[in-house]
Amino acid sequence: MWYHKPVIKEELLQSLPNLKIVASSGVGIDHLDLNLLSRYGVKVSNTPFVVSTDTADLGMALMLASSRRLVEGYQIAVSPDTEYFPADWLGAEVSGATLGIVGMGTIGYKVAERAKAFEMKILYHNRNQRNKEEESAVGAIYCKKIDDLLQQSDFVLLSVKLTPQTHKLIGKRELELMKPTATLINISRGLVVDQDALVEALQNKVIKAAALDVTYPEPLPRDHPLLKLKNVIITPHIGSATKKTRRLMMENMVESIHAGLRGLPIPNEVL
Amino acid sequence: MSKKVQAIYLWWHKPIIDRELLQSLPNLKVIANSGVGMDHLDLKLVASFGVKMANAPYAVSSSTADTGMALLLASARRLVEGYHVAISPGMEYCEADLLGVEVTGATLGIIGMGSIGYKIALRAKAFEMNILYHNRTRRKEQEEQAVGATYCEKIDSLLQQADFVMVVVSLTPQTHKLIGKREMELMKPTATLINISRGAVVDQEALVTALQTGVIRAAALDVTYPEPLPRDHTLLKLKNVIITPHLGIKTDKTTYMITEEAVENILAALNGLPIPSEVLPS
Numbered sequence: 001m002w003y004h005k006p007v008i009k010e011e012l013l014q015s016l017p018n019l020k021i022v023a024s025s026g027v028g029i030d031h032l033d034l035n036l037l038s039r040y041g042v043k044v045s046n047t048p049f050v051v052s053t054d055t056a057d058l059g060m061a062l063m064l065a066s067s068r069r070l071v072e073g074y075q076i077a078v079s080p081d082t083e084y085f086p087a088d089w090l091g092a093e094v095s096g097a098t099l100g101i102v103g104m105g106t107i108g109y110k111v112a113e114r115a116k117a118f119e120m121k122i123l124y125h126n127r128n129q130r131n132k133e134e135e136s137a138v139g140a141i142y143c144k145k146i147d148d149l150l151q152q153s154d155f156v157l158l159s160v161k162l163t164p165q166t167h168k169l170i171g172k173r174e175l176e177l178m179k180p181t182a183t184l185i186n187i188s189r190g191l192v193v194d195q196d197a198l199v200e201a202l203q204n205k206v207i208k209a210a211a212l213d214v215t216y217p218e219p220l221p222r223d224h225p226l227l228k229l230k231n232v233i234i235t236p237h238i239g240s241a242t243k244k245t246r247r248l249m250m251e252n253m254v255e256s257i258h259a260g261l262r263g264l265p266i267p268n269e270v271l
Numbered sequence: 272m273s274k275k276v277q278a279i280y281l282w283w284h285k286p287i288i289d290r291e292l293l294q295s296l297p298n299l300k301v302i303a304n305s306g307v308g309m310d311h312l313d314l315k316l317v318a319s320f321g322v323k324m325a326n327a328p329y330a331v332s333s334s335t336a337d338t339g340m341a342l343l344l345a346s347a348r349r350l351v352e353g354y355h356v357a358i359s360p361g362m363e364y365c366e367a368d369l370l371g372v373e374v375t376g377a378t379l380g381i382i383g384m385g386s387i388g389y390k391i392a393l394r395a396k397a398f399e400m401n402i403l404y405h406n407r408t409r410r411k412e413q414e415e416q417a418v419g420a421t422y423c424e425k426i427d428s429l430l431q432q433a434d435f436v437m438v439v440v441s442l443t444p445q446t447h448k449l450i451g452k453r454e455m456e457l458m459k460p461t462a463t464l465i466n467i468s469r470g471a472v473v474d475q476e477a478l479v480t481a482l483q484t485g486v487i488r489a490a491a492l493d494v495t496y497p498e499p500l501p502r503d504h505t506l507l508k509l510k511n512v513i514i515t516p517h518l519g520i521k522t523d524k525t526t527y528m529i530t531e532e533a534v535e536n537i538l539a540a541l542n543g544l545p546i547p548s549e550v551l552p553s
Contacts, residue, residue, distance in 0.1 A: 054375070061341070071351060077514040096333070235353040238353050243373075
């Protein structure tokens with residue numbers, strides 16, 4: 001299964017009596033009805049760890065591109081109308097700024113490791129606090145209440161799984177708690193953010209900017225306001241899109257499928 | 272008015288300092304630059320008028336290093352292309368086609384390991400990159416170990432191994448066209464060239480050819496020669512090139528810090544004290 005296709009519905013499962021396993025590319029499994037698949041005796045696997053560094057790298061890429069206005073800058077550099085580079089055109093500094101990581105799993109932690117090298121102050125919010133060694137290795141401070149993180153961060157990065165609890169985790173209230181100079185970066189799932197609230201917040205300068213690798217749906221309808229806002233960067237869900245990682249993902253999926261077909265223990269099985 | 276001018280704070284290389292201007296300002300004592308590069312100034316000419324010069328070397332290093340990393344990541348992950356796919360009105364949405372190259376674990380070759388180059392190494396280490404560097408002089412062992420950097424006495428060795436080549440030198444007669452046809456042909460065909468130093472350090476014609484013929488994979492340039500490029504220049508049209516408008520130090524925080532440095536230099540010069548970041552004609 002690549003890019004969540006084909007869509008697994010009851011009809012499909014009924015038409016495939018000998019289906020033994022669905023191997024899903026990537027780590028997210030929010031697009032699969034696990035109960036339904038279980039009822040049909042179909043096993044499920046994902047590719048959890050191989051995507052972590054690429055996704056963390058993209059999170060950093062989006063944070064840097066947004067803060068330094070890279071896409072706008074590119075447009076100025078190549079525009080046929082450009083006669084000179086504007087002198088009063090400034091971005092915001094990443095080095096030394098405060099990064100709030102919402103969701104400190106494997107990916108969130110790798111973002112923290114990278115951000116530390118930029119001398120960023122790191123706050124994090126997670127279901128569970130990480131242990132002291134892990135925290136001090138990246139200099140991360142736990143915010144039990146997400147509000148504390150939102151109020152202090154210059155960059156808020158979302159790296160949670162999509163679950164019923166994280167659905168619309170970032171809504172109007174959360175956006176209003178953020179600094180007006182803050183940037184929201186989403187590398188998790190579109191549905192973690194209340195998109196309509198985000199549009200309003202960006203239009204009314206409640207927050208400064210957003211950089212999104214994920215939206216709901218993907219792609220957005222072509223007339224969606226997010227596509228037109230100057231202070232938004234959107235990328236087409238390329239978190240794990242490197243040649244090397246896609247190859248590794250495919251190898252993992254094939255391994256899982258082989259095991260599934262032979263009735264052996266399945267690597268990366270999702271229960 | 273011109274007799275009153277004792278100091279000039281150069282903002283983005285303006286005003287242009289030529290003989291005419293210097294002759295018209297008899298009481299000019301110091302020119303303070305808003306940045307570290309001094310290649311736009313005729314140091315000997317200015318010194319011949321008894322005018323001191325200063326740059327702002329400390330304030331620029333973090334934001335320029337950040338720019339280098341931003342360009343490296345954007346190029347590797349095809350961020351600008353991806354943005355255009357994501358927002359384009361008539362988009363054939365095919366994510367499968369937009370594959371980039373990995374940054375984590377790749378080899379970064381830093382040409383010019385001064386303050387800025389070293390800060391890049393510190394950042395790249397966190398991405399588990401293998402770091403090679405080429406510099407006029409070798410850094411101390413502890414400095415090398417702190418970032419896991421390996422010295423390449425010969426630039427060729429760096430060029431042959433690097434997945435990303437980051438150019439961070441100052442522009443001097445020795446570094447003019449440092450990266451030309453020969454150097455690009457030594458690079459891997461899968462490699463990316465990132466230039467955050469000065470446009471003239473790269474042979475631009477050779478770069479165009481190399482990019483068009485697949486000699487290297489891509490380039491990301493915060494600097495060109497001239498700036499901006501003529502609007503019909505080939506570099507503006509190549510898909511595998513990201514160009515940014517010399518934004519290396521353009522952040523609110525850094526411009527503030529640069530100005531603080533410049534003011535310090537100016538006050539020292541006007542008070543006849545040693546100038547913290549004085550630049551002498553070599």
